[in-house]
Amino acid sequence: MRDTVTTSAPESVLDAISELLVEKFEVPSEEVRGTALMSDLLIDSLMIVEMAIAVHETLGIKVEEKELRGATLAGFAASVEARLTDR
Structure with a gap:
């Protein structure tokens, strides 16, 4: 679905955000890769x-x-993950 991502964000956070992009925002799955700008x-x-x-709502x-x-x-996934672990 995406390029190999070298980040500290675990797959679960990256997967959750990727899933939102594909399912909720209808971004083509081939465009959803770690190096893609969210904008x-x-x-x-x-x-x-x-x-x-x-x-x-999700995380x-x-x-x-x-x-x-x-x-x-x-x-972005790494930033979200850092906040999840700081709780």
């Missing part, structure tokens, strides 16, 4: 807001829209 996958502001809400972590705009999928 390229979520093509408009509404999608970015909806993803922030979806991550909160219980609040994320800022600006985090999504500037991160790769792997980097």
Whole structure:
């Protein structure tokens, strides 16, 4: 589904976010890879807001829209994972 990802984020967080991208946002699975920019996958502001809400609902972590705009999928997953383990 995606390139080999070298990140500290465990597959479960990366998989959860990838699944949201494919199933909720209808991003083609071949585009969902660790090096992809979230802003390229979520093509408009509404999608970015909806993803922030979806991550909160799915993983219980609040994320800022600006985090999504500037991160790769792997980097975003690592950031979310770091907050999950800090609880």
